[in-house]
Structure formats: C-alpha cells, structure tokens
Amino acid sequence: MTSATESSFRDTPLALRHTRGYRADLDTRLDEWLDFFEQADPDDETTMSDDAKARLEDLGYLQD
Helix, strand or coil: CCCHHHHHHHHCCHHHHHHHHHHHHHHHHHHHHHHCCCCCCCCCCCCCCHHHHHHHHHCCCCCC
C-alpha cells in the first residue's frame, strides 16, 4: 500500500517533478546568497563621505 504522498508524486508528470526540484534548489541557492549580506542595524547612524554626497546631489538623488 502506498501513501497519499507517494501516489501523488508518482502521478505527477515528469516535467513538473523536475520543476519542483529546480525550484527547491533555486530557493536554497537564493537563501544562501541572501545570507551573504549583512543586515543593517536601524538604530545605527549612517555616514556618507563628502564625495559620495556631492555625487548623489549631482545626480539629483539628494537635495540640500
């Protein structure tokens, strides 16, 4: 006797089984990639160099 999960998997088309495996692998790879980045502490004060500030002002991202 097979379980509902085994029966469901067996009845799933091969292409869909491949897609589910690919998606699980992609989810894992994306999680690992996101773990690479450090989370910003919202309580920390941010700093910016004068050159960076001037460049962002030149580009119109910051206004005095």
